[in-house]
Amino acid sequence: MARNPRTSSLIVGIVMSLLIWQSIAFLLHRPILPSPVEVLPYFFRLIPGELGLHLLASACRVIISVIVAVICAVPAGLVMGQFRSIDRLIYPLVAVFYPIPKIVFLPVIYVIMGITDLSKVFLIAMILFFQILVVVRDEAHGLSQELILSVKSLGAGRRALLRFVYLPASLPAVITALRVSVGTAIAVLFIAEQSLTTYGLGYYIVVETYQVLLYPQMYAGILAMGLMGLAFYLALESLEMRLNRNAFSANNNYAAS
Amino acid sequence: MIEVQNVSFAYTGQRSVITDCNFAVPRRSSWAVIGPSGCGKTTLLYLLAGLLRPDAGKILIDGKTITRPRPRTGLVLQDHGLLPWATLEENVRLGWRIRRFYGPDGVHSPSGRSAKEEDIKERAIYWLKRMEIYHVRHSYPSQLSRGQRQRGALARTLLLEPDVLLLDEPFAALDPMMKEELIGALRDIHAEMMTTDIIVTHDMNEAVRLGRMILIMKTAGKGPPAVVENPYYEKGGNEEGVDILVEQLRARMGDR
Numbered sequence A: 001m002a003r004n005p006r007t008s009s010l011i012v013g014i015v016m017s018l019l020i021w022q023s024i025a026f027l028l029h030r031p032i033l034p035s036p037v038e039v040l041p042y043f044f045r046l047i048p049g050e051l052g053l054h055l056l057a058s059a060c061r062v063i064i065s066v067i068v069a070v071i072c073a074v075p076a077g078l079v080m081g082q083f084r085s086i087d088r089l090i091y092p093l094v095a096v097f098y099p100i101p102k103i104v105f106l107p108v109i110y111v112i113m114g115i116t117d118l119s120k121v122f123l124i125a126m127i128l129f130f131q132i133l134v135v136v137r138d139e140a141h142g143l144s145q146e147l148i149l150s151v152k153s154l155g156a157g158r159r160a161l162l163r164f165v166y167l168p169a170s171l172p173a174v175i176t177a178l179r180v181s182v183g184t185a186i187a188v189l190f191i192a193e194q195s196l197t198t199y200g201l202g203y204y205i206v207v208e209t210y211q212v213l214l215y216p217q218m219y220a221g222i223l224a225m226g227l228m229g230l231a232f233y234l235a236l237e238s239l240e241m242r243l244n245r246n247a248f249s250a251n252n253n254y255a256a257s
Numbered sequence B: 001m002i003e004v005q006n007v008s009f010a011y012t013g014q015r016s017v018i019t020d021c022n023f024a025v026p027r028r029s030s031w032a033v034i035g036p037s038g039c040g041k042t043t044l045l046y047l048l049a050g051l052l053r054p055d056a057g058k059i060l061i062d063g064k065t066i067t068r069p070r071p072r073t074g075l076v077l078q079d080h081g082l083l084p085w086a087t088l089e090e091n092v093r094l095g096w097r098i099r100r101f102y103g104p105d106g107v108h109s110p111s112g113r114s115a116k117e118e119d120i121k122e123r124a125i126y127w128l129k130r131m132e133i134y135h136v137r138h139s140y141p142s143q144l145s146r147g148q149r150q151r152g153a154l155a156r157t158l159l160l161e162p163d164v165l166l167l168d169e170p171f172a173a174l175d176p177m178m179k180e181e182l183i184g185a186l187r188d189i190h191a192e193m194m195t196t197d198i199i200v201t202h203d204m205n206e207a208v209r210l211g212r213m214i215l216i217m218k219t220a221g222k223g224p225p226a227v228v229e230n231p232y233y234e235k236g237g238n239e240e241g242v243d244i245l246v247e248q249l250r251a252r253m254g255d256r
Helices: A005-028 A037-048 A048-082 A082-095 A102-113 A117-142 A145-152 A160-192 A199-213 A215-248 B041-051 B088-093 B094-102 B117-130 B145-159 B176-193 B206-210 B240-254
Strands: B003-008 B017-024 B032-033 B055-060 B073-076 B164-166 B196-201 B213-216 B226-229
Touching: A005 A037, A037 A048, A037 A215, A048 A082, A048 A117, A048 A160, A048 A199, A048 A215, A082 A117, A102 A117, A102 A160, A102 A215, A117 A160, A145 A160, A145 B041, A145 B073, A160 A199, A160 A215, A160 B094, B003 B041, B017 B055, B032 B041, B032 B094, B032 B176, B032 B206, B041 B055, B041 B073, B041 B164, B041 B196, B088 B094, B088 B117, B088 B145, B094 B145, B117 B145, B117 B206, B145 B176, B176 B196, B176 B206, B206 B240, B213 B240, B226 B240
Parallel strands: B032 B196, B032 B213, B073 B164, B164 B196
Antiparallel strands: B003 B017, B003 B055, B213 B226
């Protein structure tokens, strides 16, 4: 199978980062920046064990947050996009909350929900929720009235409109919103995991390694977090490209049934 | 038989578009609707299609009051209303997929009759070929010309075997050649499928070619619509004397 240009550019990017890292470590020559030659063996040794568990805990929190956010935001966005009266009522509230960095609510959420997994998931889901809500609303809003009426005249009621018009119209935008905001979500997770938990990369990096000066292990943790972010981004990007290819190329077999 | 009885309609918070409208279209007839822009031609189609409900009066098709889209009424809008993310062929089969989604419930799709998947495939191919868009069936609406999109929307509607066909400006923005072809195709289809057609247009000549009867709508407040018989319909609307009728129609429209 021919290697596609995306894969090769990804490999080039990773190799270059490692080279830059190696040269800075060499020039700086201090324990705070160990070289990849030193860190990578730690990474591969720790990933099947302790570090793997931390990675798993963080990844689970992100995945659950994504699912919760999508389940809540897509229907809400569709309702806002379809019913002008509800939109007029709710949108001002969304407009106020949307730009607020949700991390500022961390203490409030901790106080109300306790320092649990639930509160962490809630915080990240909230970040993703607003991103998805706004794009789904805009997509539903943007569909021309003629399109909706035409499909209605073919016999579609509300359920069929949802299935054949609103969902396919907003799905690509949902994936794009997730891809763009999953980085922020992981950054917030890092902060949320630093306190009073036992598993999670944020905890591992700050409490278990940084505070006890285990620098190579700390970099193994940073590497794991970076790779997790990259993996989410790439997975969403390939999903997005697949959907978009369906939307714009001339040869495809989308929904051929 | 389509009966429009004392129908009035106004969009929320706006002036009345249609006031006390009355007419009856016999089954298998073909009517053209003309009138100045903003006189409510498209609104009338929406009402007939069951997409809007009259504020007063009622609309009956085959004796039943229309309160929602009727499965056997086909509507083709000026904007075509094709899904931008689906190929032309998928678009043509959309109505069928919606019917299959609901099953033959008598509300969203006709009750009792459910065609086989293979028959639908065949019929979709038939209409794609008949509308001369078979070669572009895998293209997306954005890759097609206006005329191709228009014929795609027609194929999508005709696949559902309507007995009432409502068309809104089907020839707007088509080049003259394409327009000629499509007018001929519509006349043939009307004769073959024995549909009751109501075609909205702003072009008098189109109206004379397509309407056995011509409904002239006036700007709101300038009186009820008038119905004129078109003696040139049977001959294809190409006879001598058509110009005189067109002039008469212009005069009766009362906007010049």
